[in-house]
Amino acid sequence: MGRLCVKYTIRICGEAGQGIQTTGEGFSRLFSSLGYNVFSFQDYESRIRGGHNFYQISFSTEEVYAPKKFLDLVLTFDKKGLEYKNLLSDEGIVIYDANSLKQSESDERFVNCPFREMLKDAGLKNIFENVVSFALVSNIFSIDKKYVYKVIQDIFSDKSEDILEQNMKAIDIGYNFEMKKKIDLPSSNNESKILxxxxxxxxxxxxxxxxxxxxxxxxxxxxxxxxxxxxxxxxxxxxxxxxxxxxxxxxxxxxxxxxxxxxxxxxxxxxxxxxxxxxxxxxxxxxxxxxxxxxxxxxxxxxxxxxxxxxxxxxxxxxxxxxxxxxxxxxxxxxxxxxxxxxxxxxxxxxxxxxxxxxxxxxxxxxxxxKDLKIDLQNQDYRLRSAEFESYQDYKRHKFLDFSKNNPLYPLAVPGDSRQLVFTDSDEHDEEGHITEDGEVRKKQLERRYFWKIENIRKEISPPKIYGNKNSKIVLVGFGSNLGILREIANNKKLSICAIHYSELFPLPLRENSEEALNNILNAYVTICIENNASGQFQKLIESEYRFKFSNNIRKFDGRPFNYDEVLEGIYAII
Incomplete structure (x- = not known):
């Protein structure tokens, strides 16, 4: 028997200043520490207090990379959050404090939890309602209280012992509240993850x-x-x-x-x-x-x-x-x-x-x-310094190219590291960096400063990454922060899709280095460009460079990111 798949999405809602971000980060830390894959994002207004913000967390035993449309649990500290009932999944619930919001809901999916009354009875201030609710929701998912203690201790590690003690007390209050709905969350069977x-x-x-x-x-x-x-x-x-x-x-x-x-x-x-x-x-x-x-x-x-x-x-x-x-x-x-x-x-x-x-x-x-993620970074110093600079013969900052050398670009020297001088100027300049009006010098400088550089930089640009079924006749292409959406769509179980993601955008990779991705696009029946702007900037860039036309596009420009469900719906509408 295969491992049971777990997928849940939680949305915490409230005004700025109610601890929405702290609570959301707490859940992200909690579920990642238990070995689940986590993706979370924020939606907040441009104000310090008030308004309506939310923090959404998806966690799963499977890979999760992007926002989801439908919600399994809504925890709200303001009335606006009650409106998300239309986004609830079949078993979804909304947790709220009816007295605090001065609004009671008869819908059985709404669970009234009197956070502030519980805090008052325990002699704690309302500021701890996000910690009480954090503990209460953790208890709904049958999570051992020790993990919740650990998360809160880590978040408030720079606070006084008294504040930590009050937070621990708030956790106990949340766990002591009797909830009819409980979810027996199965173990992820994975080691804890980092965020x-x-x-x-x-x-x-x-x-x-x-x-x-x-x-x-x-x-x-x-x-x-x-x-x-x-x-x-x-x-x-x-x-x-x-x-x-x-x-x-x-x-x-x-x-x-x-x-x-x-x-x-x-x-x-x-x-x-x-x-x-x-x-x-x-x-x-x-x-x-x-x-x-x-x-x-x-x-x-x-x-x-x-x-x-x-x-x-x-x-x-x-x-x-x-x-x-x-x-x-x-x-x-x-x-x-x-x-x-x-x-x-x-x-x-x-x-x-x-x-x-x-x-x-x-x-x-x-x-x-x-947890054992290693990020390999390089740090090669290309500059002329100290003794190496001092021994450099006849240094000229902007020396014309010598194509007989593997890298004919003259190295950038550090001023003051040698008796030799480093000149440059915002005006057009000669090899030494002094102002010039000579047209031939200008042409040679552009040959070196523009044409040679752009030609050689393109050789170092990586091709786009390809996800999903490379033989699919439906190809979705995007760039930048839409990587998560592309990967989720490529992994969907309903529709065979090839997804292509560009991250190195200018100069674009050479055609010969992008042959696999371009062939996938050119051989597809449906090609869809996805991006978060109104004018289709990425589509224009790709089409002008590689000289083909996308058959369709999906664009969003309301200031919010794409979610998985709306993109999948958009693809179905096209095909």
Whole structure:
């Protein structure tokens, strides 16, 4: 007999300030510690208090990568959460406090749990209602209380003994409440797992790449990486600077890179707009930098806390003049680490700006991984330093190409590490970096600075990944944070589908390196491009590069991520 499959989705709802995020992270930690595969994401408004937010967790004995539409348990601290009854599964329930919400539901699927009354009787404040409910739901799933204690102790490890004691008391209250509905959750038979989100993935990738300077001006949804780098600054000897604006942030980053260290900045669309001139400065002076562009719906302020993939073509075309760059769009937290690392490597090797394109959904989502996960990162120093620089003959920062060499690009030297000088300029310049008006010099510089670089960078771009049935005549193609949806659709048991995911988007991989994926697309009867924007930016990019047309597309641009069920429904509607 095969192992019993377990699949559950929980949604915790309430106002900002009611501990929704803490509760959601608690459940994610709990189920991953028990060996279940976990995927969780957040939906929150742009406000510090009030409004309506939710945190959704799916856990399973099978792989889980993306949001689900239907819910098995809703835990709500506000009235808005009661409206999700239309999304309940057949056995789904809603847990709420009727007295607190001043609303009673007669539907048998609604379970009234007087959290605040229980807390009052125990002499605890209402602030502990999320901990009581966390314990109560854990008890519904028949989880041993010791695991719940451990999660809460880990979350509040930096708090006083008195606060920890009150939280333990709140857990006991939740477990002592008698619930008629109980779920005998079978063991996952797996070791505990670790959790990663996009923020931590990018941070690990940057630190593992040897990043020693990070400057930014806070802007959702890029701020999490800024905070992560700051929290680890002392441990890894990183200078982290909050600039007065995005112009200062990118120019500080350029200065740090020119001075000899690996440097990074981060922002969202509005801040990136301010960085455009300095982005071109990076291209002209050939100063390597990595830019985190974490997307949210625009234009202007748009939806500050929502998600979208609306800045793909902007990232590819930003700045004035011709200069190369790479644009990577990781699909999950692990890819965040790996592609941030690759962005640093290619940026340093080819002396160009590199853009890591994420979005709110990716940076705020948690995914589980095996406990022994190892992330292989490389950190090769391409710069001329100290004695090696001193012995370098007749150094010229922007020397013309010598195609007889394997890598004819002249190395970037560190100013001050030698008696030799390092010159560059934002004006067109000669080999030594001094301003020039010579047209022939300009042509030679572009031959080296643009054509040679872009041609050789393309050889290092990885092909897209293919999931599901490679012989299927239905092919779904997407990029970036839609990796989870693509993998879930490819794994579905109802329909045979081939799913293709692109994460290295500019320059796109050479046709000969993408032959398998392109053949799958060209031989399919139905080809569907899926993306989170209104204008079909990814579809335009792929079609113009590889000269074919998708037969259909599925687009979403309401600021929310795709869920598995709506995409599957969309595919059925097409075929």
């Amino acid at each position: 990663l989100d996009g923020v931590k993935g990018i941070g690990i990738g940057a630190i593992g790449s040897g990043c020693k300077f990070y400057a930014a001006y806070p802007m959702t949804p890029s701020t999490g990486v800024f905070q992560y780098m700051g929290a680890n600054a002392e441990k890894f000897n990183i200078v982290v600077e909050q600039a007065e604006d995005e112009l200062s942030a990118i120019n500080m980053t350029l200065g740090a890179s020119f001075a000899g260290v690996r440097a990074m900045t981060g922002t969202s669309g509005g801040g990136f707009a301010l960085m455009n001139e300095a982005l071109s400065l990076s291209g002209m002076t050939e100063t390597p930098i990595v830019i985190l562009l974490s997307q949210r719906p625009g234009p202007a302020t748009g939806f500050p806390t929502r998600t979208e993939q609306g800045e793909l073509l902007y990232a590819i075309n930003a700045g004035h003049g011709d200069f190369p760059r790479v644009v990577f769009a990781p699909g999950d937290p692990l890819e965040c680490a790996l592609l941030t690392n690759k962005a640093f490597d290619i940026s340093e090797k080819y002396q160009i700006p590199a853009i890591v394109l994420t979005d709110q959904h990716l940076v705020d989502s948690l995914c589980s991984y095996e």
